[in-house]
Amino acid sequence: MEKILEKKRIDDWIAALAAKSQGEWEVHAPALQDGIWTYQPVSGAARLDHPNTRQSPKEFAFPQREVYFSFEQIKGEPPKLTQILPKETRHAVFGVRPCDGRGVPRMDKVFNDHVEDTYYTTRRRNVAYVGLACNKPPNATCFCLSVGGSPVSTDGLDVQMTDLGDRYFVKAITETGKALMMAGGNLLAEAAAADQKQVKQVHADAVAYPQRKINDPDGAPAKLKANFKSPLWEEMARACIGCGICTFLCPTCHCFDINDEVQNKAPLKGQRVRTWDNCQFPDFTMHSSGHNPRENTGDRLRQRVNHKFQYFHENFGMHQCTGCGRCVSECPVGIDIVAVVNKVTEHVG
Amino acid sequence: MINIQDIRDTARDMLAKGEVRTVIGYRRGSRGMPAEPAFITSPEQADELIWDPTCYHNLSLYLVHDSKIQAHLRKDTGAPIGIIAKGCDARSVVVLMQEHYFKREDVYIIGVSCEGTGVLDERKLAAQLNGVQPTLAAFDGDDFVITTAEGEKRLSARDVMADRCLECRTPFPKEHNAVFGEDKTGRQLAEPFAALTRFEAQASSERWDIWSHHFDRCMRCFACRSVCPMCYCEECVVDSITFPVTAQTSAAEKADRVRWIERSATRSENITYLLTRAMHLAGRCTDCGECDRACPVNIPIRMLNNKMEREAREKFGFEPGASIGGSSLVASFLDSDPGEFIR
DSSP: OEEEEEGGGHHHHHHHHTSGGGTOOEEEEEEEETTEEEEEEESSOOOOOOSOOSSOGGGGTSOSEEEEEEEEEOTTSOOEEEEOOOOOOOEEEEEEOHHHHHHHHHHHHHHBTSSBOHHHHHHHTTEEEEEEOOSSOSSTTOOGGGGTOOTTOOTTOSEEEEEOSSEEEEEEOSHHHHHHHHHTGGGEEEOOHHHHHHHHHHHHHHHHSOOOOOSOTTTHHHHHHHTTTOTHHHHHTTTOOOOSHHHHHOSSOOOEEEEEEEEETTTEEEEEEEEEOOTTSTTTTOOTTSOOSSOSHHHHHHHHHHIIIIIHHHHHSSOSOOOOOHHHHHOTTOOOHHHHHHHHHTOOO | OOOHHHHHHHHHHHHHHTSOSOEEEEEEETTEEEEEEEEEOSGGGGGGBOOSTTOOOOTHHHHHHHHHHHHHHTOOOOSOEEEEEOHHHHHHHHHHHHTTSSOGGGEEEEEEOOTTOOOBOHHHHHHHHTTOOEEEEEEETTEEEEEETTEEEEEEHHHHBOHHHHTOSOOSOSSOSEEESOOOTTOOSSOTTHHHHHHHTSOHHHHHHHHHHHHHHOOOOOHHHHTOTTOOOSSOTTSSOOSOOOTTOOHHHHHTOOOSSOSSOOHHHHHHHHHHHHHHTTTTOOOOOHHHHHOTTOOOHHHHHHHHHHHHHHHHOOOTTSOTTSOOSTTOOOTTOOOGGGO
16 A cells, blocks of 8 residues: 655644544654654644664563562462553554564564563553654664665564655555555655655665665674674773663663662562663663673673674574664764774674 | 874883873764863874864873772882873862872872863754864864865854853863863853852742753763762762672672661652762862763763862861862861751
8 A cells, every 4th residue: 555645734644533433543653852753742733853862662562660460468368469461552663764663573583582571562552653753864873785785674663664855655564554644545645756856866776875885784783793702892891981871762672670669668569660771780780699790891782792693593583673773873982882882893803 | 272293202201111001081972072081101103183173081080980990900000000180080180189199209190270261062963063073173273174075164162061160160281290281270151150140040930940841851871970980989879789898798788778868769759869969079079070071961060060169168268189188078077067958
């Protein structure tokens, strides 16, 4: 299904999606707030002129805080556990860039491949990703082409939109995507041959646009493995401050911690919650003995880079990194995953 | 105006003579700007050093890292460590010495004056450039010259400087072993605490609404803590383990540990984290602004520290990092202290 949507009619499409008969979608789109682009709930007006959002859309299926269950222990009675599953509210996320779209199947591999994580899958089946192709790289730190992606990739998306100036070319990728487009009714007109031709040209230009480059992405897994003990890691991580920016903003970082949050001591009452965790925090691998197997920033940088470019590749046959460049542009001390991978893969050790 | 070659010559010379073991400075980042921290250990590397308006980082953080590593390795530190320090950074070094984190002779301070300007605020710059991406920034008198894909652009530094630099009272590193650039102390481009004063002009309900909004947005990546040279505690109140664990620590002790702040990034926990940090920085924060710059979601963290700094100044005439011999705010008692709140 390929259609044309006048730009000024996007608000009507979004409004139509909220109707009960059309699936009662809660629509989110990037908005500029506090100087950064973030996904905000929208009922109508949405402007899709963002470069990319500061935080990735991973939060829609994998929020920073997920409650597993509540617990209560009254003296003399058996403990009471109540599972708390996410609400089955449907979310349509507009303006998802192709790199973030490619993050979705990677998260699916982790939470819905060998094991099914009920919390993740409940949210995931209720989210639709309406992508926006990048006519040119929106940021100087973009490198999707180096990791098997493309500025016009449809991977992970339900709908792909392409900006054609005064209108969008809208293409359904999945059945969910078709349903979203049907909800728009007459707002979406049939795409003519001229539109097809134009979108083809826009996509070809987008792919030809120069980007930063990882020189040997295919050779990276073996070379990273060979350089596990390289002194380069310590050197490259010398400035690392050990904060969580790179992983919290990443569309594919998925590590978490589980804690019991006690709200009342007597009678005992609380919740078991899952929260994002972070391999760059010094206490991430702290053993209860006090021993820390990843003691230095070099060990921790290596973990993050190897997970993206070696371990994930060994497990699932694809790089985990999608080249969004957030960890590069937002690192306060200039640690640059492109430069790191290039340096290690070009190192003869 | 500072000639970077002079700084490079000093660094090269000291490294060649073995007078310092490392010079911590700035070098060109892999993307051009911003600069990134550099650890220069051999004379040949000295030419990597740069000085431009993107040298934001308060490098005294790495003196703290170095002290921790040295203590861990139980090594004699040998020659001192050289550090390039702006006015605010040098004051941080002084605070760390007041707190006996290291000794004066352990550090060789290569001071750089911010002269008539200061460092860039990339958010202000982005607003001026309208989507055009900058690749380099250079000082030029009262202006910054910005290189972009669409050519060079000259901007009045005052329009794109960080608030803390506009309000800075001492843009010159008083404590130093060597210093570059002119002392322009007193050049102050905006009133001290101007941004804070503007904020405080609002009604308390408005202020609460604004801060509640920010507290809700914090993701607890801890960049503000991690980038701060004053946040050097071995065990921080927000960490999952807030006491030293040994082989003798029992399972019950670990399980029943006090968790002052839960890991959930919710308003109550975020408030506790951010305000605890602000309180712990009272009389210690030298307004280097790194917490504010590092925050990935633009929470105006500097304002919290600024508030404490103004209290210290107005109530006790206290200036953090003014002199090594000076007392620290929370460790001194004055007979003249009115102490009205504890009577």
